Amino acid sequence: MxxxxxxxxxxxxxxxxxxxxxxxxxxxxxxxxxxxxxxxxxxxxxxxxxxxxxxxxxxxxxxxxxxxxxxxxxxxxxxxxxxxxxxxxxxxxxxxxxxxxxxxxxxxxxxxxxxxxxxxxxxxxxxxxxxxxxxxxxxxxxxxxxxxxxxxxxxxxxxxxxxxxxxxxxxxxxxxxxxxxxxxxxxxxxxxxxxxxxxxxxxxxxxxxxxxxxxxxxxxxxxxxxxxxxxxxxxxxxxxxxxxxxxFRSLGQFWREDHSCLTWLDQQPPCSVIYVAFGSSTMFDTNQFKELALGLELTNRPFLWVVRDEDSNNSNGNTNHHKYPDEFQCTKGKIVKWAPQQMVLKHPAIACFISHCGWNSTMDGVSNGVPFLCWPYFADQVIDKTYICEVWKVGLGFDEDERGIISRWEIKKKVVELLGDEDIKGRSKKMKDMVMNNxxxxxxxxxxxxxxxxxxxx
CATH class of the missing domain: 3.40.50.2000 (Glycogen Phosphorylase B;)
Structure with a gap:
């Protein structure tokens, strides 16, 4: 044939x-x-x-x-x-x-x-x-x-x-x-x-x-x-x-990937960088966006943050464009519009993944042994979070405050907690080996x- x-x-x-x-x-x-x-x-x-x-x-x-x-x-x-x-x-x-x-x-x-x-x-x-x-x-x-x-x-x-x-x-x-x-x-x-x-x-x-x-x-x-x-x-x-x-790298991407983030990662110490990416659909209101920006800064760690620019996902002119808060300095971070995610998560500088828990991201993180901080947005992501936090035990979730916001202090607290948890790190590495054996x-x-x-x- x-x-x-x-x-x-x-x-x-x-x-x-x-x-x-x-x-x-x-x-x-x-x-x-x-x-x-x-x-x-x-x-x-x-x-x-x-x-x-x-x-x-x-x-x-x-x-x-x-x-x-x-x-x-x-x-x-x-x-x-x-x-x-x-x-x-x-x-x-x-x-x-x-x-x-x-x-x-x-x-x-x-x-x-x-x-x-x-x-x-x-x-x-x-x-x-x-x-x-x-x-x-x-x-x-x-x-x-x-x-x-x-x-x-x-x-x-x-x-x-x-x-x-x-x-x-x-x-x-x-x-x-x-x-x-x-x-x-x-x-x-x-x-x-x-x-x-x-x-x-x-x-x-x-x-x-x-x-x-x-x-x-x-x-x-x-x-x-x-x-x-x-x-x-x-x-x-x-x-x-x-x-x-x-x-086949870029075949199928809706946005052009910014590969400069890989060069930037090369300059960071091993297991030091917080990778932050919420997929292609997540939308934040102004207050939540502000808390996220200031929370990342508060961790005092290098971070790589994917922020889609004026969300071109919206064909009707809605935008996901946010103004960074005045007090946000971004001295330790790098912000890109779209990243080559599997290459990023494979990088030795990555310490953890703040994720919306879409299934692709979940599999990308798990198969690279990266622990998660889970921030689901909609649809199947809540169930994926349950797998990550409760079944596989390779991540933690965030708690909202009385306003329904994940505060900057909560972000800092959970980053410290996750990166200090040797059991979660150990399980993540073990799970990577088990999954990749397939x-x-x-x-x-x-x-x-x-x-x-x-x-x-x-």
Whole structure:
């Protein structure tokens, strides 16, 4: 059989594009050609961050796009509006794209399989219609997919209603060796209005049904990290940690990475730097931003802080641009707009990671043995924090004051506490070795990935 040609379809958010791009790089290393499908809106950002290129020299990853159905002025941060628009318009556009590719060169280099982000699992219906094999990859923890796969049981047990809104208060546990979940922290509960909560809940319930059109559920996790979720959902195949390849560095980034921070890290003592990054979606109000800035300064340690500039994530002109407080000197810190995170966390100067606990960041930190200070923002991040602090015990959380703010004093206190805790540091290092063993030549994740590649080739 000729070259395997895989179409990869991420949900249009940076935290989804990244892991699917890293998977694409892995596929290329195993002899595949990849067509990577962003929405037009995100495709422009990625190409812009790469100085106008649509593929890297010699890369077998080609970037293409389909419209998301929204107008240029509409807000892509309105996830309810975005998913309704995508579901309405994208399947037919994706089908057209595949038919066009498959008609080129007499079909000799056509798409042979599709790998969809779980949250784009409608792509499996398109694959089925065209007689192409399909798989999904989970960009969040296996626990989140297990939770969504058990939606009918949660309704039956009276935990929530058929719109995903809570009936009870308190916590529940899907299985004894999974973390407790607060009913108020369901991934769809973070949205402010009931319309968004219900729309996103119903969409997630549908994505699970679509996901069952495939027997291949790939996940950026490992057996040791999530044994409970993996036993509850045996269909999930752990292939993590999925690491980026240096030669593909910037492919898929929405913002241009600032590599000057690596040179700056070279000048810092080992295990001295606080790395602060909150992903691509977190927004701070002015007071919280001020406390964070002054808290970092109060630690009297070097820090590397990623602050997105005038959040271009907002297509409707909203900004995440904050004025640094007058008393903020930043004498020991470096601030960048976007960082090459896996390279940063691998650096010996890093002491700890103040994180929003998105799953990519969680896996990046864990697989580099870096202890966490957890500051979740929304969706699945609260459950990831529970894993970090309560299950794996490789991090600490922050406590809000009576105003609902994490104060500068709390930031300083927790940094001191974390960096003085030899047990947490020891567990972090041990967990790194355990997790990284999975991608060694005879590791569990390597074995699983090879099994998947065999299926792709059949």
């Amino acid at each position: 000729g070259l395997k040609h895989v179409l990869v379809l991420p949900y249009p958010a940076q935290g989804h594009v990244n892991p699917l791009m890293h998977l694409s790089q892995k596929l290329v290393q195993h002899g595949c050609k990849v067509t990577f499908v962003n929405t037009e809106f995100n495709h422009k950002r990625v190409v812009n961050a790469m100085n106008g290129k649509v593929s890297l020299d010699g890369s077998k990853v080609e970037l293409v796009s389909v419209p998301d159905g929204l107008g240029p002025e509409e807000d892509r941060n309105d996830h309810a509006g975005l998913i309704l628009s995508m579901e309405r318009t994208m399947p037919s556009d994706l089908e057209r794209l595949i038919r066009d590719i498959n008609s080129m060169d007499g079909g000799s280099n056509g798409i042979t399989s599709i790998i969809c982000d779980t949250y784009m699992a409608w792509g499996l219906e398109v694959a089925q219609k065209l007689g192409i094999k399909g798989a999904i990859i989970i960009p969040s923890s296996a626990a989140i997919l297990a939770l969504e796969d058990n939606i009918p049981k949660l309704i039956e047990d009276g935990i929530m209603d058929s719109d995903g809104l809570p009936i009870k208060k308190g916590k529940f546990q899907l299985t004894p060796n999974m973390p407790n979940v607060n009913i108020a922290d369901m991934p769809w509960s973070c949205f402010e209005d009931d319309f968004s909560k219900k729309t996103i809940y119903h969409y997630l319930a549908k994505t699970i049904k679509w996901s069952h059109l495939s027997d291949w559920w790939l996940s950026n996790t490992t057996q040791e990290l999530e044994p409970g979720a993996l036993s509850l959902c045996p269909k999930i195949l752990p292939i993590g940690p999925i690491k980026e390849s240096p030669e 991608i060694a030549k005879d590791g569990n994740s390597t074995h699983n990935f090879n099994k998947f590649m065999k299926w792709l080739s059949e």
